[in-house]
Amino acid sequence: MAHIISHTEILNVDAADAWMCCKHSDKVLPDLLPEFFAKTEILEGDGGPGTLRVLHFGPAIPQAGAAKERLDTVDDATMTLSYTVVEGDPRYVNVTGVVSFASTGEKQTKATWTSKYDVVGEAGPPEHVKNITALMFKTFEKAVQSKKTATHTETLDASPDAIWSAVKQENAILPKALPHLFESCTFAKGNGEVGSIRISKMGPAIPDAGELVEQVDVFDDAEKKVGYTVLKGDPRFKYVTAVVQYAPGPTAGTTTATWNATFVPVEENGVLDSKFVVAVWKARRGWGRCAKLTHSLTHTHTQSQSAWPGRRGSSRNLGFVFGGAAGAPGLCGGVTVTQRERTTIDSINQSNNQSTTPPPPPLLCSALLSSAPF
Incomplete structure (x- = not known):
C-alpha cells in the first residue's frame, strides 16, 4: 500500500517568482544551500518533461548520497512540477512527488509538496x-x-515592425553586426518560440565568457515582447531573467525599447549593466534602418531600369537613392543617414560604378550593419 507524505509552507514572495526558482533549482539550491545540495547534474533533457537529473547531496546529509530523478511534468500555467525517483534511498521505492505554487495574496504564496512511496x-x-x-x-x-x-529604456530610430523583424533574425544578424561580442548564435532547441534554447558563443571582446545559454520564456508577436532566462552565462550572477518590449516611439518611425531584468548577484553589491543590451538594440536598429534603405533601393531600381548602364545619376548610385549627390546628407524612407554610413555607402557607389549590374540588397545591409555606431 502506497504511503503519502506532504508539506505546505507559506512564502512571502510572489508565486511566479517562487516557481521560477523551482524550475531553476539546479542553479539556485547549490548556490544557496551547498551544505545540503552539492550540485545538480543534468543527464538528459533541458529542464522540461523527460529531463533526467542527479541531485548530489552535501555534507549535511552524508547518508543520502545522491538521487536520480525524472521530471514528468513542468507546467507553467499551474506552476506545478512532478517527478519520479529513479534511484535513491533504498528504504523507499516507487517514489513520486509533486511540487506546486499558488498565489494567496500580494507577495504571498502557498508552496506544497506531496510524495507517494512504498x-x-x-x-x-x-x-x-x-x-x-x-x-x-x-x-x-x-x-x-x-x-x-535593472531597467533601461531607449528610443531607437527604426520602426517597431523593423526592430521586431530583426529580433526574429538576430541569430544571423548579431555575429555579423557585433562580431566582437558574438562569434555565433544557434538554437539548440526550437526556433525562437517559447521553450527554445539558444547558445551564443561569445566573441573576443569577452574572452573568458565562453557560452551564453538562454531559454525563451515569452515570445509575443502582438505585443512585440520577448522574455528569457539565462541558464549559463556570467559567473557574477546566480540567476538572470529579463523581458524586453518594443513599443511605438515618441515620433513616427521610432521605437521605445524597454528592458526589465531580475537577477541575483553572487556578491551582495553586484549590479547588472545594460551596456550589452544596448549594443544588441543598436544592432537591431541598424538592421531596421538597412531594411528600409534596401526597400527604397529596390523600389528605385524598379522605377529606373533605363538608367542602369553605370551612370552616376542612375539608381545604382546610392547617392541618388538618398535624394542627394554622393557624399551629401540625405534621406531614405524617412531614415536619416549618418556620416559614417554615408562614407560606407559612397565606397559602395564607387565600386558599383565599375559594373553594370545593381548591388544586391544584402550587400547594403552588411555595409550599414558594419558601419553602425555601436
Whole structure:
C-alpha cells in the first residue's frame, strides 16, 4: 500500500517568482544551500518533461548520497512540477512527488509538496525528506527576496515592425553586426518560440565568457515582447531573467525599447549593466534602418531600369537613392543617414560604378550593419 507524505509552507514572495526558482533549482539550491545540495547534474533533457537529473547531496546529509530523478511534468500555467525517483534511498521505492505554487495574496504564496512511496522493511516515514523540502521552500523565498532589478529604456530610430523583424533574425544578424561580442548564435532547441534554447558563443571582446545559454520564456508577436532566462552565462550572477518590449516611439518611425531584468548577484553589491543590451538594440536598429534603405533601393531600381548602364545619376548610385549627390546628407524612407554610413555607402557607389549590374540588397545591409555606431 502506497504511503503519502506532504508539506505546505507559506512564502512571502510572489508565486511566479517562487516557481521560477523551482524550475531553476539546479542553479539556485547549490548556490544557496551547498551544505545540503552539492550540485545538480543534468543527464538528459533541458529542464522540461523527460529531463533526467542527479541531485548530489552535501555534507549535511552524508547518508543520502545522491538521487536520480525524472521530471514528468513542468507546467507553467499551474506552476506545478512532478517527478519520479529513479534511484535513491533504498528504504523507499516507487517514489513520486509533486511540487506546486499558488498565489494567496500580494507577495504571498502557498508552496506544497506531496510524495507517494512504498516502504522496504520496517523503515518509517521519510521525515528527513520533508524537512529538506521545507528548507528548500524557504531557500526559494530567500532567493527571491535577495533578487535585484535593472531597467533601461531607449528610443531607437527604426520602426517597431523593423526592430521586431530583426529580433526574429538576430541569430544571423548579431555575429555579423557585433562580431566582437558574438562569434555565433544557434538554437539548440526550437526556433525562437517559447521553450527554445539558444547558445551564443561569445566573441573576443569577452574572452573568458565562453557560452551564453538562454531559454525563451515569452515570445509575443502582438505585443512585440520577448522574455528569457539565462541558464549559463556570467559567473557574477546566480540567476538572470529579463523581458524586453518594443513599443511605438515618441515620433513616427521610432521605437521605445524597454528592458526589465531580475537577477541575483553572487556578491551582495553586484549590479547588472545594460551596456550589452544596448549594443544588441543598436544592432537591431541598424538592421531596421538597412531594411528600409534596401526597400527604397529596390523600389528605385524598379522605377529606373533605363538608367542602369553605370551612370552616376542612375539608381545604382546610392547617392541618388538618398535624394542627394554622393557624399551629401540625405534621406531614405524617412531614415536619416549618418556620416559614417554615408562614407560606407559612397565606397559602395564607387565600386558599383565599375559594373553594370545593381548591388544586391544584402550587400547594403552588411555595409550599414558594419558601419553602425555601436
